[in-house]
Amino acid sequence: MQYADLVESYCRIEATASTDEKTAIVAATLEDATTGEFELLLPLFRGEVTPAYEQAELGISSSLTLEAIGKATGVPEAEIETTWRETGDLGTAAAEAVANQTQQTLVSTELTVESVFETLRELLEYAGEGSQQDRIDAVASLLSNADPEEARYVVRTVLGHLRIGIGEGTIRDAIAQASLDGSDEAIESVEYAYQLTNDYPLVARTAREAGVDGLRDLEIELFRPLQVMLADSAADVEDGIETVASSDGPLLAEYKYDGVRIQLHKDGEEVRAFTRRLEEVTAQFPDIVENVRTHVAADSCVLEGEVVGYDPDSGDLTPFQELSTRIKRKHDIEAAAEETPVIVYLFDLLSIEGESLLERSLDERLERLDACFDPETWEIEPAQRVRFDPADPDPARELYADALAAGHEGLMVKNLEVPYQPGRRVGYMLKIKPTMDPLDVVVTRAKYSEGRRKGQLGRLYLACRDAEADELREVGRLATGYTDEQLAALTDDLEPLITETDGRAVTLRPEVVLEVEYEEIQSSPTYDSGYALRFPRFVRRREDLSAADVDTLERVETLFEQQ
Template identity: 55%
Template sequence: MEYEALVDVYDRLAATDSNNEKRDALAEVFADAGDMLSRLVTLVRGRLSPAYDRTELGVSSSLTLSAILRATGAAESDVRERWKETGDLGDAAAWAVANGGQQTLFSEPLTVERVHDELRELATYEGTGSQDRKVDRLAGLLADADPDGARYVVRTALGHMRVGIGEGTIRDAIAVAFLDGSSASITAVERAFQVTTDYRVVAETARDEGRAGLDALDVQLFRPVKAMLAEKADALEDGVRDAQSDGRALCEYKYDGIRIQIHVDGDDVRLFTRRLEDVTEQFPDVVRALRAGVTVERVVLDGELVGYTPETVSSDQRTPTVFQEFSRRIKRESDVETLARNIPAVVHLFDCLALDRTLLDEPLVTRLDALESAFETVTPAPDEPRAGLERTRWRWTSTDDLESAEALYREALDAGHEGIVIKNPDAAYQPGRRVGRLLKLKPTMEPLDLVVSRAKYSEGRRSEQLGRLYLACYDPEHDTFREVGRLSTGYTDEELRTLTDRLEPLVTAREGRDVELEYELVFEVEYEEIQASTEYGSGYALRFPRFLGFRDDLAPADADTLDRVTALYDGQ
C-alpha cells in the first residue's frame, strides 16, 4: 500500500470534527486493508505497537529536526521559525520538503510497510553512533516523501498525530467494517480489546472469525489486561449501599502505591503497571517474593505495590514511603538492587484474573477464592533484597452494620494509607472501566492526574525555571487534551529544578518566555474546587491547584478524563 493513500486518510480525518465521519472513513480503510490491517490499526493513531508494548523509539524533537535538515537542506533558522509558528514539527517538515531545495536523485517508493517497519527499527539502535543512525534512517524516509507525507512521518515518529482519533473511534470503526456496527458488536470489540490490549489482534479476529472469534479472545500470559478502576464514593454509607449484594460488601485498604499486574508462568514472572509498562527489571525483589510465594504454575494477579521505610517494613507497624519517593523505582535502570534495599516494597494482592482459565467474568468472591489458593504470604527481607507478598487488609460489612467498615477506614488512615475500596462481591472484573461496583473512599476531594500541556518561565529568582504550567485532562473520544487550568505553586526549589529538567526536552515551540510541550509528563494535583470557565478548552478551571508530585506510572492517556472532571464538577 502506497503511503500516499494513508496520508489521504490522515487528511480526511483531520478535516472533520465529526466522530461518525472519522469512524466511517476508518471503517472503509480497514475493510480494504488486506494484509496491511494490523499495521493500519496502529498507524492511524500514530503508533507502531499495541497498547501493551511500550517500546520507545528514542526519537526526540531535536533528533527529528536534525533529520529534517539532513533530508531537505533547508536552513535551520527557517525550519525553527515554521516550527515556532505552528507548534508542530510535522508542519515544519512539510514546509522544509516543499522549500528546502535539496533534490533526491534516486528515491525509493514510500509505502505503509516501509514507514511502519523502518520507524519500528529505530528502537533497536543502541550504543555508539545510534543517534546518528536514527537521524540517517529518518532522513531517508523524509527524503522520499512529499510534503504531506513528511508531515505524517514526523508526527508518527514523535507520537503526535493531531487527527483526533481515540480508542473509541478505532473500536467503532472495527465494528462497522467487519460486523454490523450495532451497540452489541461495539461492546464485543471493546471487550476483546480490554482482554488483549491489541487492536491488531481484535481487528484481524473480527475480520476473519466475526463475533464468535471476538467472544473467544481471552486473557493471555504476558499480555497485560487493562486495570479495572474505581469510582469515588460520596460517603461510607452510600458506598456500602451501592456496592453491597445479598446484604454485604467487601472493604479493603486503599494503598498509595503502584498498581501492579503480575503474570506468572513457572519461574517466568512479569510485572506490568497500570499503563501496561513492563517493569520487571526494576523490581527484582518483587520477582523473588513471587517465586517464593506463588504456589500455582500459571496465574495472573492484581495488586498494589507499596514502598515502606526499611526499618519498619518487616514490622506490624509499617510506615509507608510517600509515593513520589517510591515511584523513583519505576524509572530506575541501574543499581536497582540498592534501591530495592533502600525503598523496600510489599505486594498487596487483591484479585485474581486468571488461574488455569480466565476469571474476568466470574464474581469477585470466586476470584478471591482463586487468589487465596494461588499464593502464600512472604515476609519482606530487605537485606536480600526480597519484597513482601500478602493479601490486602480487608473486612466484610453491610449498611446494617457499618462499624467494621468505619474501623477499617480509620485503621487505613492511621497507618498512612489513602482510605478504603468498597467492592461488590458478585461483580465481574471489567478491564479499563470505572464502575459503580468498585468504589473508593478518601477523606478529601480527590486529586487529579493531569498532563502538562504548555509552560512559562517564572519571574524573579526562579526566572530560569519553568514554574508556570498549564494542565490538561484527556479527551479519549478525540484523542486530545483539554486544558483545565494553570499551576504555579506547591513545589520546592529542588522539585522545580527537576521539573524544568524534565520539561525542557519536551519543548516543541517557544515564544518569548512561553513554551509549547509534548504531551508526556503527568502530575498529581490537588485543588480547592472546580469552576466553569470559558478560558480553557475543557470548559472548566481548577481553583488554586497545587502540585503533589510526578505520576511516572501513568501514560498521558491514563490521565484523568474530561468526563471525570465533569463528574467531579457536577458532584461538588
C-alpha cells in the same frame, strides 16, 4: 499499500472536526486493506509502531529529527528551525523543507506503508555506539523519498504526535464499522477485546475473520497485560455501600494503598510485572519477581495487587514519590531495592493454570487467590480486607479509620458477586478517601516563567476528564508547590510533549499527570469545565497514571457541591 494513500486519509481526517467523519475515513481505509495490513495501519493511525503494552520509544528527539530533515533536503537547519518555531510543528517544517530542497536523490523509491513502518520499527533496535547516527540516517532515508505531505506525517510519526485527532474511540468504532456491522453490540465487543488484549491489529483481524463471537472468545494471554478494572469515587462508606450493593449479599471493604498498582504474570520461573499504564517494570523490581517465584504456588497465573514501599529500619511506609523513582530506575537496581524495599499486597486473581477467572465472581477469585500463595510479612501479603453486611457498615467504617491511621489513602468498597471487567468503571468498585482530597489532573498547556525561574515551564494548565464526552476539560492553572528541582524535572518531562508554541505559551500532548491540592473549587467561565481550582498546589507527579486515569468532571462537580 502506498504510503501516499495513507497520507491522503491523514489529510482528510485532519481537515474535519467531525468525529463521525474521522471514523468513516479510518473505516474506509481499513475496508480497502488486507488483513495483514491491519498490523501496520492501526498503529500508524495513532502515530505509533508498537502495541500499547510494549511502551516503546523510538529514541529520536526533535533535535535529531531536525538534523535528519537537513540531511535529507540540504536545507540549512536554521531555516528549518525558523519554520518550526513559527508554526509550532516540525512536521510542517519538514514539508516545507522537502518542497524547497536543494538536493535530490538520483534514484527515488516510492514509499509504502510497509517500508515506513518497518524503517521506524528498526529504530527500536539500534543500540550502542553509533546508534544515534543510525537513527538520523534512517529517518533521512525516508524523507529523501517523500513528497512534502508524506514528509509532514513521517516526522509527526517519528515524534509520536500525528495531530489529526484520532483517539482510541475512533479506532474502536472504525474497526466495528469496517469488520462488523457498526452496531452498538459490535462496538462493545471490539472495546472489550481491546481492553483484554491491548492489540488493535489482533482485534481487527479477529473481527474480520470470526466476528463478534470470535472477539468474545479471546482470552488472557500470559505476558500480554490487560487493562485493569477501574474504580469510581464515593464520598463516604454509606455512599459507597448504596452505589456498590446490587443485592442483600455481603460486600468487601479493603485498604486503599498509596502505592503502584501492579499486574503480575507468572509462567513457571518466569515472572513479569506491569503497571496500570501497561508499562513493563520487571527489571526495576527483581525483589517482587523473586517473592512471586518463592511464595506463589501456581505454575501459571495473572495476579493483581499494589506495591507499597517501606523503610527497612523503621518499618514506616515511604512516600509514593520515593517509590516511583524505582519505576524510572535503569541502573543500580539492586541498590534501589535495598534502599526502598517493597511489599506486594495482592487483591485479585485473573487467571490460574490457563483458566481465565474474569467471568467468575470476586468472591470466588479471592478464595482461589488465598489458596494459591503463602503470605510472607514484608514481602507478599493479601490486601487487608473484611466482609461486611450492607445493613451493618461498622466493620467497613472501622477498617477505613484503621487505613487512614496507618498512613494509607482510604478504603475500597467492592461487590463480591460481580465478574472482572477490564478497563471499565462499572460502579461495583469504589474508592473512598477524605472529602476534598487532592485531585489527579493532566497538564494540557504551559507557560515559560520569567525572572528567577526563566526557562522553566512554571505555569501549568490542568485538566480533568469529561467521561461522557471523552474529552479533557481544564480546571485551573498551577504555579506553586514545587521546588526548583521538581520544576526543572517537570520541565524536562514536558518539553518533549510540546505540540505548538506561541511566545512563552505552549500546547502539550496530555501525558504528564499531577496530584494537586487546592483551597476550594469555584464556578468559573474561564475554563471549559465550568470550574476552577482555587490556589492549586503541586503535591507530586503521578507516573503510574495516564490521561485516561485522571479524576473526572463528575468528581469535580461532586466535590464542588459538597463544599
